[in-house]
Amino acid sequence: MSTDTDPGPGITGDAAATDAKQRNKRARQVLFGCAAFTVLTTLAIFLVLIDNAISYFYGARATEMIFLGVEPQSAVGLIEFLNVRELLAGEARWAPEHATPSHNAWPIIFGTLAITVGAAFVSIPIGTATALYVSEYASPEVRSKLKPTLEVLAGIPTIVYGYFAIAFINPVVLGPIAGLFGINIGRYSMLSGMLVVGIMTIPMVSSISEDAMQAVPDDLRNGAYALGATKYDVSVSVVTPAAISGIFASYILAVSRAIGETMAVTLAAGFNANITANPFSEIMTMTAYMVSMARGTSAIGTIEYQSLFAVGLVLFCMTLMMNLLNDWFKRRFQEEYR
Amino acid sequence: MSDSPDSKRRADGGTATERTRGEELFADIDLRREHLKNRAFLGLIFAASMFGVVALALLLLDVVTDFYVGLTEFEISLVQFLTADGSRRPERAGFFGAIIASVMLMALTAVLSFFVGVGAAIYLEEYAPNNRITRLIKANLSNLAGVPSIVYGLLVLAALVNGIGVGPILLAGSVALALLVMPIIIVSAQEAIRAVPDGVRNGSYATGATKWQTIRQVVLPSAMPGILTGTILALARAIGETAPLLMIGALFVNRTPFGPFDRFSGMPTQIYAWAAEPSQHFIHLAAVGIVVLLTILLSMNAVAVYLRNKYETAV
Numbered sequence: 001m002s003t004d005t006d007p008g009p010g011i012t013g014d015a016a017a018t019d020a021k022q023r024n025k026r027a028r029q030v031l032f033g034c035a036a037f038t039v040l041t042t043l044a045i046f047l048v049l050i051d052n053a054i055s056y057f058y059g060a061r062a063t064e065m066i067f068l069g070v071e072p073q074s075a076v077g078l079i080e081f082l083n084v085r086e087l088l089a090g091e092a093r094w095a096p097e098h099a100t101p102s103h104n105a106w107p108i109i110f111g112t113l114a115i116t117v118g119a120a121f122v123s124i125p126i127g128t129a130t131a132l133y134v135s136e137y138a139s140p141e142v143r144s145k146l147k148p149t150l151e152v153l154a155g156i157p158t159i160v161y162g163y164f165a166i167a168f169i170n171p172v173v174l175g176p177i178a179g180l181f182g183i184n185i186g187r188y189s190m191l192s193g194m195l196v197v198g199i200m201t202i203p204m205v206s207s208i209s210e211d212a213m214q215a216v217p218d219d220l221r222n223g224a225y226a227l228g229a230t231k232y233d234v235s236v237s238v239v240t241p242a243a244i245s246g247i248f249a250s251y252i253l254a255v256s257r258a259i260g261e262t263m264a265v266t267l268a269a270g271f272n273a274n275i276t277a278n279p280f281s282e283i284m285t286m287t288a289y290m291v292s293m294a295r296g297t298s299a300i301g302t303i304e305y306q307s308l309f310a311v312g313l314v315l316f317c318m319t320l321m322m323n324l325l326n327d328w329f330k331r332r333f334q335e336e337y338r
Numbered sequence: 339m340s341d342s343p344d345s346k347r348r349a350d351g352g353t354a355t356e357r358t359r360g361e362e363l364f365a366d367i368d369l370r371r372e373h374l375k376n377r378a379f380l381g382l383i384f385a386a387s388m389f390g391v392v393a394l395a396l397l398l399l400d401v402v403t404d405f406y407v408g409l410t411e412f413e414i415s416l417v418q419f420l421t422a423d424g425s426r427r428p429e430r431a432g433f434f435g436a437i438i439a440s441v442m443l444m445a446l447t448a449v450l451s452f453f454v455g456v457g458a459a460i461y462l463e464e465y466a467p468n469n470r471i472t473r474l475i476k477a478n479l480s481n482l483a484g485v486p487s488i489v490y491g492l493l494v495l496a497a498l499v500n501g502i503g504v505g506p507i508l509l510a511g512s513v514a515l516a517l518l519v520m521p522i523i524i525v526s527a528q529e530a531i532r533a534v535p536d537g538v539r540n541g542s543y544a545t546g547a548t549k550w551q552t553i554r555q556v557v558l559p560s561a562m563p564g565i566l567t568g569t570i571l572a573l574a575r576a577i578g579e580t581a582p583l584l585m586i587g588a589l590f591v592n593r594t595p596f597g598p599f600d601r602f603s604g605m606p607t608q609i610y611a612w613a614a615e616p617s618q619h620f621i622h623l624a625a626v627g628i629v630v631l632l633t634i635l636l637s638m639n640a641v642a643v644y645l646r647n648k649y650e651t652a653v
Contacts, residue, residue: 020548020550020551021548023548023550024548024549024550024551027550027553027554028461028465028549028550030457031457031458031460031461031464031465032461032465033457034453034454034455034456034457034458034460034461035457035458035461035462035466035475036475037454037458038458038475038478038479038482038520038521038524039474039475039478041482041517041520042478042481042482042485044493044497045485045489045490045493048492048493048496048497049489049492049493049496051496052496125386126386126387126389126390129382129383129386129387130383130386130387130389130390132383133380133383133384133386133387134387137380137383137384138387146387146391149390149391149394150390152394153390153393153394155574155575155635155639156394156397156578156632156635157577157578157579157580157606157631157635158578158579158580158581159578159580159606159609159610159613159628160397160401160578160609160628160631160632161397162610162613163401163609163613163624163625163628164396164397164400164401166613166621167400167404167613167621167624167625168396168397168400187616199390199393202389202390202393203390206387206390230372230375230376231376231380232372232375232376232379232380235379236379253484256484257484259486260484260485260486260487260488260489261486262486262487262488262580262581263580263581263606263610267610267613267614287486287488287581290488290492290585291488291581291584291585294491294584294585294587294589300500308492308495309492309496312488312489312492315486315488315489316485316486316489319484319485319486319489320481320485322484323480323481323484324481326480326484327477327480327481
């Protein structure tokens with residue numbers, strides 16, 4: 001096939017060969033540009049978020065200060081944004097759009113953390129158990145049905161999970177339970193957010209953990225069986241410890257996903273920023289705040305618009321930390337069985 | 339089976355001391371308890387793995403029920419739903435504009451992300467030397483895949499929509515989605531390229547082809563089905579993404595977009611707008627919209643699976 005277009009250097013002479021070499025070089029440069037583009041994306045995210053977040057704290061964007069000479073003026077103090085004393089006194093309030101604004105971000109950070117922790121309590125045990133079942137116990141037949149089913153669960157858009165929460169979990173499942181405690185459940189509740197985000201992160205935990213368990217060589221299992229171990233012993237005391245780095249990586253990934261999860265929590269947990277222990281009350285996560293600002297018409301330059309980026313920066317840093325932790329874990333606890 | 343270690347020992351005719359030592363050795367093992375523990379554990383993890391299946395079944399059942407109720411009780415006509423534009427009045431609201439917007443979004447996203455994504459994958463698999471820059475690119479890629487989708491929306495909102503001042507147009511939305519799915523496309527393309535055996539490459543080099551000629555005429559054609567499968571799956575992810583579109587302001591638009599520079603509201607954002615309404619009529623409109631969205635997603639996945647299977651049997 002290639003002989004028509006390129007008979008080779010020996011046949012056509014040097015001109016074609018140098019031409020091909022030149023093209024080869026250019027292709028390499030273009031392709032490197034493509035790869036470098038991904039690094040530029042990260043840089044752009046970081047710079048844009050910081051640049052705009054600065055306008056929230058100092059009244060003008062960093063680029064405006066540098067290039068246009070806009071004087072910085074203090075708008076919202078960083079101490080006000082993350083005021084721990086108010087948090088401990090129970091007076092933390094997040095309401096930048098309110099007539100008497102308050103810029104303490106702890107209520108929405110609490111919202112995100114509460115959903116994340118609650119979702120982890122659902123996805124980690126169930127995901128790990130699913131992985132153990134699929135990897136160690138399930139017959140090939142069951143396996144070949146269970147795995148695609150979980151893949152479908154992973155492929156459903158988050159907005160559909162949000163709908164599931166608002167149309168089913170909250171009114172049909174949690175409503176009667178709340179009724180037993182004498183609580184009248186609203187349209188939104190923290191618990192339904194935890195449940196729905198937990199359900200949607202089960203496939204992440206189960207598939208990555210299962211991959212790690214599959215990578216454990218059979219010799220280890222057989223060695224344990226030879227010592228008289230039961231299947232339970234092998235699953236819990238041999239396979240799980242041997243696959244622990246992959247299992248933890250899946251947990252971190254699921255947690256990171258839960259932190260950044262937007263549509264499901266917005267439709268499940270609501271828009272009322274408060275710190276509460278009542279699982280049936282409405283809360284607001286950082287992502288839900290961002291959606292609520294986008295829903296309203298927040299014009300550029302207003303404090304509401306600027307607060308988007310401050311919150312976005314906190315969110316980005318949280319997931320970045322999780323991703324770095326994941327990388328570190330993979331490198332630190334990587335088992336090699338070859 | 340349950341008392342095999344002891345009975346075997348006795349049958350072998352061990353001495354008295356051996357027997358007592360054996361009994362001591364196994365005294366703390368209660369086999370019945372072990373069996374029970376194994377059974378209980380299996381039951382537990384089986385129940386846990388069914389949790390996901392049950393959740394999926396409930397979700398689908400809920401959507402289908404609401405879809406049915408929407409069609410019968412609220413008399414949503416499917417034909418009108420699929421051909422009318424959005425509306426503030428639930429009895430006149432349709433999905434046509436959102437479907438068109440999503441299809442256009444998907445096409446633009448594919449164009450924007452495919453070439454750069456595949457290019458990056460080729461570089462990483464075929465050219466990249468093992469140095470610090472390559473490691474940085476790879477580490478960054480795995481980090482980028484973990485960035486929440488809403489952050490991509492913020493980036494485009496600040497840089498394009500308000501920075502350059504293009505406004506909440508369809509092109510801006512597809513840029514956000516393209517950035518979002520780029521890591522997915524790169525990783526799947528890398529896998530497809532890696533699956534091409536080295537013998538094929540060496541054969542091409544032996545004819546005197548340069549590296550780029552080898553990639554373009556030998557490696558890429560045989561990796562293409564895998565790359566396309568990955569791209570379709572990535573686009574299926576993109577079409578269901580809501581948060582970035584909401585951030586750039588694609589909401590409350592009822593008109594059908596005519597080009598990449600029109601304002602728009604995609605399928606997921608339209609579903610969100612309906613689901614967030616308190617009226618039951620709108621909730622059921624959302625359910626009908628979800629059925630349409632899931633049908634499109636399902637057919638995209640079917641195409642991807644078909645491509646994958648065809649490719650796998652061919653090799």
